[in-house]
Amino acid sequence: MNQLSKNRSWIDAMKGFTIIAAISLVAGTATSVQASVDFADERIEWVVPFKEGGGSDTWARFFAPLISENLPGQPPVVVKNIPGGGSTKGANYFDRRAEPTGLEILGTSGSTQFPYLLGDRRVKYDYKNWTPVLASPTGGVFYVSPELGIKSAEDLVKLRGESIKYASQGATSLDLVPLLALEILDIDVHAIFGMKGRGAGRLAFERGEVNVDYQTTSAYLQKVLPLVEEGKAVPIMSWGVLDDNGDLKRDPTFPDLPHFAEVYEMIHGSKPEGTAFKVWKAFFVAGFAAQKGIFLPNNTDPEVIEAWAKAVEDTVASQDFKNKAKAVLGSYPQAVQAKASKAFKVALDMDESDRAWVRDWLSTRYHVRF
Amino acid sequence: MIDAFLAALATATTGTHLLYLVGGVGLGLAIGIFPGLGGIAGLSLLLPFLYGMEPTTALAMLIGLVAVIPTSDTFTSVLMGIPGSSGSQATVLDGFPMAKRGEAARALAAAFSSSLFGGIFGALVLTGFVLVARPVILAFGSAELFMLTLLGLSMVGVLAGNSLLKGLGACGIGLLLGSVGGAPATGEYRMTFGNFYLMDGLPLVVVGLGIFALPEIIDLLRQNRAISEASELGKGWLTGVSDLIKHKWLALRCAVLGCVVGALPGLGGSVVDWISYGHAVQTTKDKEHFGNGDVRGVIAPESSNNAKEGGALIPTLLFGIPGSGSMAVFLGGMILIGIEPGPSMVTTNLDITYTIVWSLALANLVGAGACLMLSKWVARITTIPYALMAPFMITIICFAAYQATRDLNDLVALVGIGTLGVLMKRFDWPRPAFLIGFVLASGMETYLYQAVQFDGWQFLTKPGVLIIGTLTLISIFFAARHTSDNSKSKATENDRAQDTESRPKRATNLRPQTLFATAIFLTFAYGLYDALQQSFLGSVFTASVCAVMLVISGAVLFKLASGRIDDPVNHDKEVVEEYVSNQGIASLFHYLYWIIGLVISCYLFGFLISVTGFFVTFLLVKARTSLVRTAMLTSSIVVFMASLSHIMVLDLPNGLLQSAIALPWPLG
Incomplete structure (x- = not known):
């Protein structure tokens, strides 16, 4: 046993050594970081403000062991679920309690970003205090029932005046993105709330209780695509993805589907503009293009941040990650380092007039009380 | 297949x-x-x-x-x-x-x-x-x-x-x-x-x-x-x-x-x-x-x-x-x-x-x-x-x-x-x-x-x-x-x-029951009041429930208040099981106060300290165990709770004490 663990630590040391050697070859400065930050004999707690088993929990648990291998000292990374208040509770906890040691990190999702953007009174956290080291994107596809008789986005105008029903979790949930999208396209949608999740919404669609729906990429591929093949669902558009300039472009997973800005142009005959579209885009980024993120707390030492950023970067670059990620995360490029910061900057910098506009829209259109 | x-x-x-x-x-x-x-x-x-x-x-x-x-x-x-x-x-x-x-x-x-x-x-x-x-x-x-x-x-x-x-x-x-x-x-x-x-x-x-x-x-x-007093199990x-x-x-x-x-x-x-x-x-x-x-x-x-x-x-x-x-x-x-x-x-x-x-x-x-x-x-x-x-x-x-x-x-x-x-x-x-x-x-x-x-x-x-x-x-x-x-x-x-x-035996003093029924009645009244502050879709369910329940709990209250001892609504376990007349039995709320005390203590000192205190006092005062046994039982629960919280990656409830000063794990 003793001999075995000795061998093991020797191998680990060799592994660490090889990594250090490799890094020093590639980037000369990285060695000093590796030397000064060491998490050996520590345990990293990853605060996830959601219940066990949900999408964000699965995402974090997928990443945890992979990141662990790439952190200096290979500390175990454990997930600490603090659900409640639509994820505001766990985020508040992190903002209040986390020590800037690099031993506590936060995983957020669109559900954490949205209340922050909307100025929910339960939000006591400020994203500006935290440093992102990873932004995980996803996409979304909007599809309709064949009974509506439309084949593609060009026909969307025909839906004006039809009875369009959408099963939703709530107007301030991720569903804000499809609801606002339809509003911008001047399609009157009747939203039925109280769904327990996107899965329940899809079930309502399959039962014919509603006639439009959207799903995020992985759910779409697994559960809606078979319906499309059977002729029970018609895909209309994707939300798109952000390019390096922060503009919308087609989602590489769905190259045949127009993205929302294209559809806007088809319907309105001009490039997207105006407050409504600006707000939609902010929420799209916060809910999809940078849906999930890993954050380090306020006042974290730059060296610790660098060590984390490096570990996350190495993780997403590793072959192991690439082999496994597609099934769990879809095939979107994970944003690290400066890209992660930029993605969240775009997502979370909303000016006051836009915030006031969306709050006003939610109160008048969906009777949301803030 | x-x-x-x-x-x-x-x-x-x-x-x-x-x-x-x-x-x-x-x-x-x-x-x-x-x-x-x-x-x-x-x-x-x-x-x-x-x-x-x-x-x-x-x-x-x-x-x-x-x-x-x-x-x-x-x-x-x-x-x-x-x-x-x-x-x-x-x-x-x-x-x-x-x-x-x-x-x-x-x-x-x-x-x-x-x-x-x-x-x-x-x-x-x-x-x-x-x-x-x-x-x-x-x-x-x-x-x-x-x-x-x-x-x-x-x-x-x-x-x-x-x-x-x-x-x-x-x-x-x-x-x-x-x-x-x-x-x-x-x-x-x-x-x-x-x-x-x-x-x-x-x-x-x-x-x-x-x-x-x-x-x-x-x-x-x-x-x-x-729990069971039977000798053969x-x-x-x-x-x-x-x-x-x-x-x-x-x-x-x-x-x-x-x-x-x-x-x-x-x-x-x-x-x-x-x-x-x-x-x-x-x-x-x-x-x-x-x-x-x-x-x-x-x-x-x-x-x-x-x-x-x-x-x-x-x-x-x-x-x-x-x-x-x-x-x-x-x-x-x-x-x-x-x-x-x-x-x-x-x-x-x-x-x-x-x-x-x-x-x-x-x-x-x-x-x-x-x-x-x-x-x-x-x-x-x-x-x-x-x-x-x-x-x-x-x-x-x-x-x-x-x-x-x-x-x-x-x-x-x-x-x-x-x-x-x-x-x-x-x-x-x-x-x-x-x-x-x-x-x-x-x-x-x-x-x-x-x-x-x-x-x-x-x-x-x-x-x-x-x-x-x-x-x-x-x-x-x-x-x-x-x-x-x-x-x-x-x-x-x-x-x-x-x-x-x-x-x-049936209770003849209906006052405690009447008080409880009044509290229930008032709760429904409050529920109705609260519902009326909301929009139609947000209130219609609770308002209907409360309206019906006001009638039902009102009927119970009326029967009790008018002293119908033989009506099936009359039931007071304290009387039926003859607790009231038995001197050896603690009052209804006695042990509830113990538990409330534990929760208040959690607010002040956090869970682990409170549980320790609760164990020691309860075992010494109520169970009358020896000091050694008390110490053994208490330390076993503390070790158990601390290790469970570590394995499950879970903070035990913290109190005001923990937010005032930093304590070492597992106390803080």
């Missing part, structure tokens, strides 16, 4: 698969014995280890754990009157009285063999049904689910006990408390007093523990005895098994119920046990013993709650929609090991589905078998003096309640609901009816609103709705027959009693 089925059998019976399956079962047993921890805690303990495991092996562990929880949670339900999980709440009603009578082994044996039967039955049904389930599940829309909640609610009739008015009233309190928090249609916050904790609604675990477990603990402490082990054989048709019907309700996404597993318990009461002729330790009251919920897991796997596998909390974690586990549920589970991945089915059957066999073996020994726990057990029980219940949302307010809610439970127990407002209302409230409101939005009121003419509606009427008919039977037999009993001058 046959190929996949046999190939799956070969996979499921390989050595490694079996080994991991048994490992999962072992963990499930260990976790399930603690009330309130259940499947979610167990699965999240397991999730970190799934990484890198071979998918079918990992599945074996997951299934082993999920399958055994509804079996092992029976231990606390029967032995201590603490519902082990939301699936075994109904088991408490008859299982615990049996344990008190010294028939713990018989109750456990009946429960475990029913669990085994239900579990295997569930797996069998899953085998065939999974292939055709898709259209069946799609046939149950919001309208049909709403009707099912009504069917569930009709069980209140048979669970109402002596006074139907009080049964309905109790159910109404449940409905009202169940709608605290965000309204499904509008997201408006109802009855939250601006409190963030209440905005998410009261957690079922906390309500279940508060309403059942705390009153039982307090009652046993007041009587200051062991070993007997009855085989009786329990033969009880199941005797009532095989009941078990079969309840297993079917379990499968059906479990398979419907959205209704959730927490009503299954109540529906089958109600069914057992409705369909038996001699009902007097229900609630006082009738073995059928154990067989019914236990055979259904294991069958439920087989049913619940169907929407999880086919649609990726988990029917319960533990299914949600199971789903997360599947995705982690690279299996994305969906329609492919019955086509290209059918072999995986059948591996799951076989594993489920095997896990039930192993799990129930192990529990059955253990039951004879574990039953002895009921002979330990309760003053020694109580601090452990209270600590574990607090810990379990804290699991619900990991908030100190969970403990406050526990004590609040516990107080309500103590009073409801004393004045015989039936707590099962309360719990049914609580469990069904949010589903009822949501599905009604959605059904009306989807189809308009024409939803009432859908064939499925009509069928379930008819079933509901039949159920109410049986319930009505049951109550009239009951009052008839009561009447004859009373006649006889009058002859022999041994009429049961």
